[in-house]
Amino acid sequence: MFSKSVALFGLAVAAQIGCSSAVTILNSDPLIYYHGRWDTSPGTWWAGSGFKLNVQNLTSLTLNLGNHTTTPLASVGVSVNYQPFYTVNVSAGANPIPLTDLTFPNVTGNNAVVRFNVEGWQNNRINLLSIDLNDGAELLTYTPSKLAFQFIGDSLSAGQFLPMGVDQAWGFLTGEYFRAEHRINAQPGATLTDMYSYGNVHGMSYQFFETEDTGYYNTLDHNYTTPWDFTRDVPPATHVVIHIGANDVSQNVTAAAFTQTYLDFLTRLRTIYLDQPIFVFTPWGWPSASGAIGYYYPGVYQNVVDARHAIGDQNVFLVNTTGWVTWDDVYAANQHPNPAGHMKIAALFETYLINWGLWPQLNWSTPAPMPPKL
Known part of the structure; x- marks a missing residue:
């Protein structure tokens, strides 16, 4: 995929030499549909953050990026x-x-819908200044999907080790399948518990509510956090999905402490997502070449869901992922899902959601021409 991308990029540069971009779109243009987490520069945080454009008569497009963009790329x-x-x-x-x-x-x-998102779980900052379009192009309104997934997790959701990063991760693939907007707040090494873990100075129970991801601490130009304004998520998430805990157990967080942290986290989430369904994933575990799978926090996730049900919150659901991931589905060096493994997880979750009662949108909300069938 990378070699193809490089070749296509070269062709595009050659094709655009000498072509003036007569239409400049400033980063403040309300017709740019931003998704994910952006600071005021504006710059991206978290894997999968980006923007979408709907353009009439588009033939060329140039992104003009500022100095807060990751170097060298x-x-x-x-x-x-x-x-x-x-x-x-x-x-x-x-x-x-x-x-x-x-x-x-x-x-x-015709119109063209162009979608951009940063792939990496680190080195993923783009600082958008403006966008140059060809003479005659016109920016139109992008209408977001009626479905919007919010994924929360760690490396197993962030796309760590995948060639195309988060774009090959199971959450992103699930969003594409349902023709939904997707927001992914996941960071390798991060615990749910608010503690230091593998270079992350905070856990997701803190960082999820901030604009910046857990790598902010070592960012020289922006080593601070700002609260995220959830009204900027348009539309609000319609479905919330959580898969987390691997790093908590690695940091020796007890089952009892993890349970309480998870319950407190859900309580706080309910101040934002008042009645949206929340899907709590059990761990799919760490497969080994012998066929054995190491699971962690057995029974805890069921207990968390049961506790929510006991206080009247029936819209929290357990997704039992036992057996979803085997040795063939992971990289041998680190036991994280490989591209085929992420596709398998996405397919299994898609089936779960269909059985639960959610069906993919028949069409994207912003129509665009499709290539001819061969």
Whole structure:
């Protein structure tokens, strides 16, 4: 995928040499649909943050990025007209973007939906200054999907070790399957408990409510946190999904302490997501070559769900992932799911959700031309 991306990028640069971009869109334009967590610069935090554009008569597009962009580069996933994402490496300055799917016939004169999101769980900051479009292009309204997933987790949800990062992670794939907006707040090494863990100075029970991800502490130009304004999540999350705990057990957090932290976290989440369904994943565990799987916190997740039910919150659901991941589904070096493993997890969760009663949207809310069937 990377080699293809590089080749396409080269073609795009060549095609745009000498082509003036007559339409400049400032980062404050209300027709830019931002998703994920952005600070005021504006700059991205957390894997999967980005923006979406709906453009009439689009033939060229350049991202102008500021100095808060990760150096020497940040990897960005790009999708045109809901086709598969491909990787473009960007840096501070002007970045022509290859719009490969605009080469399909009969697209000229129509709108194009272009989606961008940072792929990495680290080195993932882009600082958007402006966007240059070709002469004659017009920015239109992007209408977000009626479905919006909020995923909360650690490395097992952030896409760590995957070639395309979060774009190949099970949560992102699930959102694509349902034609939904997706927001992913997941950080490798992070506990749910608010404590230091593997370079993260805070746990997710604290950091989820902040704009910045848990790597903020070592960021020279922005080593502080700011509370996240959840009204900026438009639409509000319709479904909340949590898979976390592997790092808590690694840090010797007891089952009792983890249970209380999880319950306190859900209580605070309910101040934001008043009645949305919350899906609590059990661990799929750590597979081994022998076929054995090491599970952690047995019974705890069921207890958490039962405790919510006991106080009248029936909209919390247990997703039992026992047996979902085997040795063939993980990287041998670190036991994290490989690309095929993430696809398997996504498919199993999609089936779970359909059986639960959620069906994919028939179409994306912002229509766009599709390539001809071959």
